[in-house]
Amino acid sequence: MFIDRAKITIKAGDGGNGITSFLHFKGKVGGGPDGGDGGKGGDIIFVADRHVSSLADYYYKTKFVAESGAPGGPKQCFGKAGKDLILKVPCGTVIRDKETGNIIADMFSDGQRRVVLTGGDGGKGNARFTNARRHAPHFSQTGEKTTSRQVLLELKTIADVGLVGFPNVGKSTILSRITKARPKIANYHFTTLSPNLGVCEYYDNQFTVADIPGLIEGASEGFGLGIEFLRHIERTRMLVHVVDISGIEGRDPYEDYLKINAELKKYGKELAKVKQIVVANKCDAYSAEEKLKEFKKKVKGRKVIPISALTGDGLDELKKAIFETLQTLPELKPLEYEEFNYVKPERLDYEILREGETFVVTGTLVEVLKRNVVMDDMNSLSYLQKVLKDRGIIDELRKMGANEKSTVIIGGEEFEFVD
Ligand SMILES: Nc1nc2c(ncn2[C@@H]2O[C@H](COP(=O)(O)OP(=O)(O)OP(=O)(O)O)[C@@H](O)[C@H]2O)c(=O)[nH]1
Numbered sequence: 303m304f305i306d307r308a309k310i311t312i313k314a315g316d317g318g319n320g321i322t323s324f325l326h327f328k329g330k331v332g333g334g335p336d337g338g339d340g341g342k343g344g345d346i347i348f349v350a351d352r353h354v355s356s357l358a359d360y361y362y363k364t365k366f367v368a369e370s371g372a373p374g375g376p377k378q379c380f381g382k383a384g385k386d387l388i389l390k391v392p393c394g395t396v397i398r399d400k401e402t403g404n405i406i407a408d409m410f411s412d413g414q415r416r417v418v419l420t421g422g423d424g425g426k427g428n429a430r431f432t433n434a435r436r437h438a439p440h441f442s443q444t445g446e447k448t449t450s451r452q453v454l455l456e457l458k459t460i461a462d463v464g465l466v467g468f469p470n471v472g473k474s475t476i477l478s479r480i481t482k483a484r485p486k487i488a489n490y491h492f493t494t495l496s497p498n499l500g501v502c503e504y505y506d507n508q509f510t511v512a513d514i515p516g517l518i519e520g521a522s523e524g525f526g527l528g529i530e531f532l533r534h535i536e537r538t539r540m541l542v543h544v545v546d547i548s549g550i551e552g553r554d555p556y557e558d559y560l561k562i563n564a565e566l567k568k569y570g571k572e573l574a575k576v577k578q579i580v581v582a583n584k585c586d587a588y589s590a591e592e593k594l595k596e597f598k599k600k601v602k603g604r605k606v607i608p609i610s611a612l613t614g615d616g617l618d619e620l621k622k623a624i625f626e627t628l629q630t631l632p633e634l635k636p637l638e639y640e641e642f643n644y645v646k647p648e649r650l651d652y653e654i655l656r657e658g659e660t661f662v663v664t665g666t667l668v669e670v671l672k673r674n675v676v677m678d679d680m681n682s683l684s685y686l687q688k689v690l691k692d693r694g695i696i697d698e699l700r701k702m703g704a705n706e707k708s709t710v711i712i713g714g715e716e717f718e719f720v721d
């Protein structure tokens with residue numbers, strides 16, 4: 303099965319906890335604080351890799367979590383950082399935030415790296431909290447917890463040229479003749495079920511060609527294999543529109559040509575406006591010459607190149623025509639988009655909710671306090687009291703009517719209100 307879309311959950315590693323520890327000597331008590339910092343959590347990094355051809359790795363396994371940082375150790379030892387998690391994707395994978403639909407990255411070129419989530423910071427050990435007045439802090443900071451996110455991966459193949467046409471007209475045969483790709487070729491419809499890519503060498507130049515499944519009339523309404531995979535030629539620079547000139551299947555090549563163009567138009571995204579050259583394949587067939595003449599007369603404004611992918615006739619002309627057309631077209635480039643980044647909450651906000659005599663303080667400030675305050679430590683609690691005062695939370699509580707009888711809940715802990 304060819305997988306070109308996936309929805310996955312990613313999470314960077316949590317930061318390791320800082321620890322509370324005191325230096326111990328044999329025969330000596332009351333050594334100084336020596337608790338080390340926790341390690342940073344691993345990042346989630348996407349890497350474009352040209353050896354990866356589909357998103358199959360993200361079909362069964364859909365949750366990816368980077369390693370957490372290790373806790374700090376005594377003697378001011380840093381905790382080990384968590385390993386980054388590298389997620390390889392095919393070139394041309396577009397990564398979006400599921401919630402907003404914004405584009406995080408277009409993994410356009412081989413080797414491109416994008417850090418999508420950064421690991422949590424390690425917490426500080428108690429050794430870091432000493433100051434002139436506080437010589438023996440009995441508290442340390444917990445590591446930063448990261449948030450998991452859902453992202454959508456969508457492969458939009460990158461190729462210079464896209465082959466389009468009805469099933470069985472010989473698209474895959476052409477690819478196999480002008481590149482080293484070896485797609486499946488057979489005399490029935492829908493032999494090709496997923497895009498094939500090949501590189502065509504033309505003297506000292508190269509261009510990439512994508513062969514996609516055949517289209518039929520009504521594909522945009524879901525007939526045949528539908529038009530889903532047209533996304534794989536959405537960003538090609540030009541199309542090679544292949545028709546079977548032999549008419550061996552009882553269809554008229556010109557009718558086919560019109561039908562395919564109508565489907566491209568229905569797909570939208572300007573695909574119908576992409577530069578096309580038209581290839582009349584199977585010219586080796588009986589009475590092809592006459593049919594070609596008729597076909598050429600009807601196709602207006604586009605170059606028609608007669609070939610036989612079977613005998614190889616006309617393939618050099620085809621390569622030349624593709625190369626010359628590409629020369630006139632702009633280079634392939636990544637999508638233009640405003641890059642979306644996940645940001646960690648930085649603004650320290652709070653909100654107070656009242657329920658009778660109970661006041662609940664929530665917000666990012668509380669999250670930070672939760673990390674920094676150890677509830678059964680007096681030093682730590684007086685620090686909490688100070689922050690609440692400095693940040694105006696005490697005043698705000700008083701304004702809202704808090705008094706000696708009130709209970710204040712901060713980060714799940716209950717306190718009595720003391721002015
Ligand atoms: N006579 C003749 N037969 C050809 C020629 N090119 C391809 N064929 C045959 O046409 C049949 C279909 O070829 P494919 O290359 O699989 O066609 P396709 O357009 O990729 O078909 P789908 O993948 O089903 O869309 C095969 O039996 C080929 O051998 C040609 O130039 N002349």
Ligand SMILES: [Mg+2]
Pocket residue numbers: 473474475485486487493494513514515516
């Ligand atoms: Mg094919």
